[in-house]
Amino acid sequence: MAVLKILVVDDEPGIRSGVTRILKNFHVTYPFMEEDYTFEVLEAATGEEGIEILEREMPDIMLLDNKLPGIQGVEVLEYVKRKNYEIVVAMITSYASIDVAIRATRYGATDFIPKPFTPQELKSSIENITKQQYLRRITHRLKEEGKKVRFQFLSVLSHELKAPLNAIEGYLRMMQEKQSGEMIDDYAIPIDRSLQRIQGMRNLIMDLLDFTKIRLDRREEKMKDVDLREIASNAIVTVQPYAIQKDITINLTVNCNSLVTADPDDMEIIFNNMLSNSVKYNVEKGFVDITINGCDETISVVFTDTGIGIKESDIDTLFDEFVRIKNERTKDITGSGLGLSIVKKVVELYNGSISVESTPDIGSTFTVRLPRLMIKPDNKK
Amino acid sequence: MIKSEITVLIADDDPDYLYQMVRGLEAAGYSTIAVDSQAEAEKVMAKVKPDIAVFDLMMENDDSGFILCYKLKRRYPDVPVILATAVSHETGMSFGLSSEQERAWIRADRYLEKGIRPAQLDQEIMKLLKL
Numbered sequence: 001m002a003v004l005k006i007l008v009v010d011d012e013p014g015i016r017s018g019v020t021r022i023l024k025n026f027h028v029t030y031p032f033m034e035e036d037y038t039f040e041v042l043e044a045a046t047g048e049e050g051i052e053i054l055e056r057e058m059p060d061i062m063l064l065d066n067k068l069p070g071i072q073g074v075e076v077l078e079y080v081k082r083k084n085y086e087i088v089v090a091m092i093t094s095y096a097s098i099d100v101a102i103r104a105t106r107y108g109a110t111d112f113i114p115k116p117f118t119p120q121e122l123k124s125s126i127e128n129i130t131k132q133q134y135l136r137r138i139t140h141r142l143k144e145e146g147k148k149v150r151f152q153f154l155s156v157l158s159h160e161l162k163a164p165l166n167a168i169e170g171y172l173r174m175m176q177e178k179q180s181g182e183m184i185d186d187y188a189i190p191i192d193r194s195l196q197r198i199q200g201m202r203n204l205i206m207d208l209l210d211f212t213k214i215r216l217d218r219r220e221e222k223m224k225d226v227d228l229r230e231i232a233s234n235a236i237v238t239v240q241p242y243a244i245q246k247d248i249t250i251n252l253t254v255n256c257n258s259l260v261t262a263d264p265d266d267m268e269i270i271f272n273n274m275l276s277n278s279v280k281y282n283v284e285k286g287f288v289d290i291t292i293n294g295c296d297e298t299i300s301v302v303f304t305d306t307g308i309g310i311k312e313s314d315i316d317t318l319f320d321e322f323v324r325i326k327n328e329r330t331k332d333i334t335g336s337g338l339g340l341s342i343v344k345k346v347v348e349l350y351n352g353s354i355s356v357e358s359t360p361d362i363g364s365t366f367t368v369r370l371p372r373l374m375i376k377p378d379n380k381k
Numbered sequence: 382m383i384k385s386e387i388t389v390l391i392a393d394d395d396p397d398y399l400y401q402m403v404r405g406l407e408a409a410g411y412s413t414i415a416v417d418s419q420a421e422a423e424k425v426m427a428k429v430k431p432d433i434a435v436f437d438l439m440m441e442n443d444d445s446g447f448i449l450c451y452k453l454k455r456r457y458p459d460v461p462v463i464l465a466t467a468v469s470h471e472t473g474m475s476f477g478l479s480s481e482q483e484r485a486w487i488r489a490d491r492y493l494e495k496g497i498r499p500a501q502l503d504q505e506i507m508k509l510l511k512l
């Protein structure tokens with residue numbers, strides 16, 4: 001049960017006590033609300049007194065008469081607007097004055113209650129206002145949560161960027177202080193590790209660029225016919241150097257028409273990330289199979305590897321940002337922890353899906369499903 | 382107690398940080414046992430009683446450091462522990478050992494921000510071991 005404070009600003013005592021009486025046992029409830037709302041009524045006879053109570057009590061709703069003895073209702077409204085208070089204002093008007101109505105609306109009044117009003121009229125107005133106030137708060141909260149998510153992303157990101165800098169700085173200091181000896185060869189490990197950390201940081205920055213790209217709105221003009229066979233072949237060429245180092249064989253099988261409508265950059269992001277994971281987390285002399293299936297509306301791309309696999313308990317968080325599964329077998333593999341979260345976002349942008357099945361020490365199979373006609377929903381008609 | 386007789390157990394999953402800390406501590410004269418995971422640290426703790434331990438907070442689990450602090454103190458109540466992490470500053474997750482409440486659940490003797498230099502770590506160890 002939540003209580004909303006209602007401030008009534010009216011010079012007629014009868015109106016004020018009427019509102020108090022009518023709303024005393026009134027409560028508002030909607031199926032979508034988490035709780036019922038009841039009301040506490042505060043009274044003010046003048047605009048000046050109203051402002052005083054506004055400052056002190058921070059009411060949620062104000063019922064405001066325009067014709068007041070001192071400053072006018074519209075001036076109280078101006079004040080509220082200037083101070084940016086989160087309050088819903090309804091004007092109580094005794095006669096329909098278009099002029100007042102327009103000015104009041106311009107200053108943020110959202111409702112008009114005719115005077116004199118019946119209890120039922122007042123109640124239905126209050127019901128409406130409560131709904132508005134509720135929705136306004138929810139929106140506000142959701143925006144705040146969005147900000148929080150962004151903040152968390154940035155703070156983890158800054159941590160990920162600082163870690164390699166700290167490592168490299170530490171190594172440089174070792175050299176500066178000649179901790180391991182006089183010869184440059186005494187520092188083979190620090191130099192090698194510094195170069196690796198720089199490479200890791202570069203990869204992270206590349207992933208971040210992908211990440212910012214997908215956050216932007218799709219541009220319709222970038223959508224075109226794309227042959228996934230071609231995208232897959234290019235991705236294979238890109239990872240080939242790493243595959244050769246580990247003696248990994250990559251096979252591509254296309255079982256159907258592999259044409260889709262999409263932004264080719266997005267398809268590259270998907271294939272490059274998936275394939276590089278299949279190689280990175282594979283074993284020496286392992287295999288990677290890319291199979292393109294599905295000849296109707298949905299096309300599916302299956303990436304199967306003979307790698308280290310993923311424990312079932314790790315799968316839940318696998319697609320989250322900056323998640324890297326830490327264990328004995330992954331500790332020497334570098335990665336930003338962004339790859340799969342990027343793939344998932346891109347796939348979902350096209351109303352597709354990604355799933356994984358995995359057995360530790362046997363391998364993993366990732367399946368990406370995409371609608372063949374990847375057109376934005378509003379263009380479907 | 383002389384430094385070469387002091388064994389520092391140091392656990393960190395960042396291989397570079399671990400390497401640098403070990404080098405620094407050995408240069409300062411300590412003996413070290415370096416491990417790169419919570420699991421390894423637990424194995425070592427079961428066999429060896431170190432004179433002091435330095436644990437990273439986030440290893441294979443987000444709270445590996447806390448768990449290690451707890452387990453070490455249960456087994457060897459007199460061994461001081463330093464908890465080192467880079468997490469607090471960037472994530473806004475702040476904790477320290479200043480209040481009674483914090484000391485009750487973080488069972489470390491010293492809490493240090495990561496990125497400290499080996500010389501500083503040496504200072505902290507000497508303070509805790511009253512050298």
